[in-house]
Amino acid sequence: MPRTSYSHFDGNENGAVYWVLLVGIIISITLMATQGRDARLRQSVQVQSDAMVSPLASLVSQPIRATEEFFYSLSDRQRAFEENKALRAELKDLREKIVGYDVIENKMQRYEQILGVKTRTEVPLRKLVARAVSDVKGPFVRAILLNVGQKDGVQVGQAVMTADGLVGHVILVGSGSSRILRLDDLNSRIPVMSERSQAVAVLAGDNTDFPKLLFIDVGMDWQAGDLIMTSGDDGRLPRGLVVGKVVETSAGDLRAELTGLAKPLDWVWVALFSPIETPVAVDSPSVELDENGAEPPATPLEQQQSLPSSSQVPATETTTSEGQTP
Amino acid sequence: MSFLGSRSSLRQGQFIQAVGAGLLLTLLGTLNINVLNINISLSWLPLLVIALWPHGAGPVRSVIAIFLLGLAQDWLHMGVPGQWALVYMLCMIFYRPFERVRPLKFGHALRLWIGALVMAIVVFTLTGRLIYKDWPFWQALLQPALLATLAFPVFWFLRNRMQKWFSRRAESL
Numbered sequence: 442m443p444r445t446s447y448s449h450f451d452g453n454e455n456g457a458v459y460w461v462l463l464v465g466i467i468i469s470i471t472l473m474a475t476q477g478r479d480a481r482l483r484q485s486v487q488v489q490s491d492a493m494v495s496p497l498a499s500l501v502s503q504p505i506r507a508t509e510e511f512f513y514s515l516s517d518r519q520r521a522f523e524e525n526k527a528l529r530a531e532l533k534d535l536r537e538k539i540v541g542y543d544v545i546e547n548k549m550q551r552y553e554q555i556l557g558v559k560t561r562t563e564v565p566l567r568k569l570v571a572r573a574v575s576d577v578k579g580p581f582v583r584a585i586l587l588n589v590g591q592k593d594g595v596q597v598g599q600a601v602m603t604a605d606g607l608v609g610h611v612i613l614v615g616s617g618s619s620r621i622l623r624l625d626d627l628n629s630r631i632p633v634m635s636e637r638s639q640a641v642a643v644l645a646g647d648n649t650d651f652p653k654l655l656f657i658d659v660g661m662d663w664q665a666g667d668l669i670m671t672s673g674d675d676g677r678l679p680r681g682l683v684v685g686k687v688v689e690t691s692a693g694d695l696r697a698e699l700t701g702l703a704k705p706l707d708w709v710w711v712a713l714f715s716p717i718e719t720p721v722a723v724d725s726p727s728v729e730l731d732e733n734g735a736e737p738p739a740t741p742l743e744q745q746q747s748l749p750s751s752s753q754v755p756a757t758e759t760t761t762s763e764g765q766t767p
Numbered sequence: 768m769s770f771l772g773s774r775s776s777l778r779q780g781q782f783i784q785a786v787g788a789g790l791l792l793t794l795l796g797t798l799n800i801n802v803l804n805i806n807i808s809l810s811w812l813p814l815l816v817i818a819l820w821p822h823g824a825g826p827v828r829s830v831i832a833i834f835l836l837g838l839a840q841d842w843l844h845m846g847v848p849g850q851w852a853l854v855y856m857l858c859m860i861f862y863r864p865f866e867r868v869r870p871l872k873f874g875h876a877l878r879l880w881i882g883a884l885v886m887a888i889v890v891f892t893l894t895g896r897l898i899y900k901d902w903p904f905w906q907a908l909l910q911p912a913l914l915a916t917l918a919f920p921v922f923w924f925l926r927n928r929m930q931k932w933f934s935r936r937a938e939s940l
Contacts, residue, residue, distance in 0.1 A: 458826040458865055465834040465856040472838075472849030473898060483848060490842040498797060505800055512802045576799040577844050579810060580903030581895045584845040586797075620845060627901055648904035705801035 488615040495588050495618035499574040509705040567713040569593055571601075571619075573706040578623075583648060585609065585621040589711060595619050598677045600712040606683040606701035607671065608709055619711075624684070624699055625652050633684055633697075634672035638662035641672050644684060644697055651688060651696040665689040669697055679714050780933060781821035782828065789816040789836045797843045808907065811915040813840055814887060817858045818880050818919070819926045826865035833859055847898050854887045854894075861886060873923060880919050884912055 476483040571593075575586040589595050591614050601608045601621045609629065613620035622629050629646035633654070640661035642654040657663055667687040673680030685699040792813040800807040817833060837852030844851070861883045871879070888908065895903050 455826065455865060458830060459860075461827050461830045462856055462860055465830060466853060468834070469837070469849040469853035469856060473847055473853070473894060476848050477898070486848070487842055487845065490839070494794070494797070494843060497794060501794060502798055505798055509801050516803060575797040575843075577797060577810075578799050578806060578808060578907055579844050579846070580891075580905070580908035581899050581901075582845050627899055648901070648907070 484613060487620065488613055488618075491586055491613070491618045491620060492590075492615040495574055495586060495615075498586060499572060499588050502574050506705070506707045510707070513705060568710040569595065569713055570708060570710050573621075573709050576706050581627065581648065583623040583626040583646070584612075585623060585706065585709075587619045587621060587709070587711070588617070590615045590617045590619050592616050594713055595711050596715075599714055600671075600678050600682055601709050602682065602712060603701045603704070603706065603709050605703060606685060606699065607678075608701040608706065610678060611711065623702065624697075625650060625702065631678060631684075632672045632674040633669050635663055635687070636668040636670050637664070638667070641674065642695075644669070650702075651690075651698060654687070654695040654697060657695065663687060663695055665695075679712065682712070780937075782824040782832070784929070784933075785816060785821055785824050785829070786832050786836075789813055789832070790839070792816055793836060793840050793843060796840065806910075807914065808911040809914065810840075810844065811884075811887075811911040812918065814855075814858065814884070815915055815919060815922045817855060817862060818876070818883060819922060820859075820862065820864040821930075822864050822867045824864070829865070830856075830859060850891065850894050850898065854890050857890055858883050858887060873920075876923060877919065880916070884916065888912060 569589055571587040571589040573585050574588050577584050577586075585601070585608070587595075587601070595611055595614050597611050597614055599611045601610060607624060609621045609623040609626070610631075611619050612622045623646070624631065624644065625646045625648065627646055627648050629644075629652070631644050632641060633644045634641045638661070640657070640663050642657045642661070642663065644652050645655045646652045654663065654669075665687050669684040669687060671678045671680055671682040671684060683700060685697045685701070688696050688698045690696055792809075792815065796808075796810040796812050798809060800809070813836065816836075820829060820833070833855045834852050837855035838848055840846075840851040840855075841848045862879065892903055892908065895901075
């Protein structure tokens with residue numbers, strides 16, 4: 442290629458520049474080799490840079506999100522009539538089902554009181570609304586930056602959702618921002634189950650829009666169209682969060698169509714759920730045994746305290762960051 | 768207007784403009800636009816800044832600034848630090864704006880851009896393969912590169928306009 446616009450190479454004139462370039466290349470290679478995914482320095486710099494960029498990205502993304510919303514509402518309007526008909530039919534069915542569920546719920550509460558068991562729903566009830574200010578969908582990494590952080594109660598491992606389903610989970614938390622690993626990222630692995638058959642698998646992101654379902658045993662009943670939910674087997678994510686639907690590829694592989702990532706992300710919520718704690722060995726408390734060597738029966742007051750009352754069941758609560766409303 | 772004999776205040780201005788444009792495009796590059804179910808990523812736009820880096824911006828500080836822009840790109844995209852910085856450094860060697868003796872013609876600049884882009888894609892893919900032990904999602908790699916190529920003439924035009932405007936302003940002072 443003729444380079445008539447360039448001077449001939451003169452080592453003396455630009456030698457220093459080439460040395461700086463060489464140093465830059467060496468530093469880049471060293472950083473790549475030493476600062477892998479879990480490097481502490483990298484994570485702390487990442488948290489700092491996220492904290493700096495989050496307000497700026499929030500500002501820049503607002504007109505873009507508004508444009509996305511406009512185009513999405515246009516395409517939504519085109520199919521509104523047919524959807525309306527289908528939704529009316531679905532609503533009729535659901536009303537009947539809700540009556541049935543209310544009866545079952547009342548029964549459950551009565552049984553719980555009789556048995557004295559302390560149960561609670563596994564789907565997180567406390568939600569923190571946040572804005573997805575940056576959604577990186579690169580060739581190797583798929584991550585989201587949220588404008589909420591530690592000061593809002595966000596912790597590593599918590600699930601991030603939209604009304605349509607799970608989006609990912611928190612991997613890095615700063616004071617006012619947090620990084621979310623999307624379900625379709627190469628490093629994402631979550632245990633899931635089929636809502637129909639309760640068959641379990643691991644949903645593994647591979648940087649495509651349809652993550653793979655791995656570790657499916659031969660006898661397990663997975664079918665295209667099955668609703669996928671989190672199984673909670675890892676003790677990190679709660680059980681029962683909607684993930685998507687099973688699709689079968691032409692090669693016969695089972696993959697997931699993620700419902701939470703089907704639309705452009707703007708407002709999401711962080712499910713403020715505490716994962717199961719790692720058990721720690723503790724000294725057993727000294728219990729005075731009776732003459733037969735058995736533990737004495739609980740007093741009526743103790744029995745009453747162990748029973749759950751309706752006031753102890755946490756109510757659904759939605760908090761927004763900095764008083765924002767979705 | 769002389770290409771080489773630019774004044775130091777003008778050179779300082781060129782450096783600030785180039786770094787400012789780099790920062791802005793790096794920030795824009797983190798945004799993903801989803802219109803009518805088509806995902807548009809602007810992540811390769813900052814490479815245009817290196818392709819159009821001004822000759823008079825001071826070579827050593829330009830290299831340092833571009834290296835830092837590369838690191839910022841890595842952190843904002845949550846990638847492993849050094850990957851984009853390496854691509855930027857190699858592109859700088861490819862373009863050598865500090866050795867340019869006269870402005871590039873559009874055809875020559877476009878050929879250089881395509882050459883640098885191919886090199887950047889190869890380097891990015893191979894380093895990514897070493898780091899992540901997997902090949903990239905090709906659509907997410909090639910679509911932003913294609914978008915940046917389509918944006919190249921627009922940026923070229925804007926940059927020429929700006930250059931002329933700033934030169935006229937400097938000469939009138």
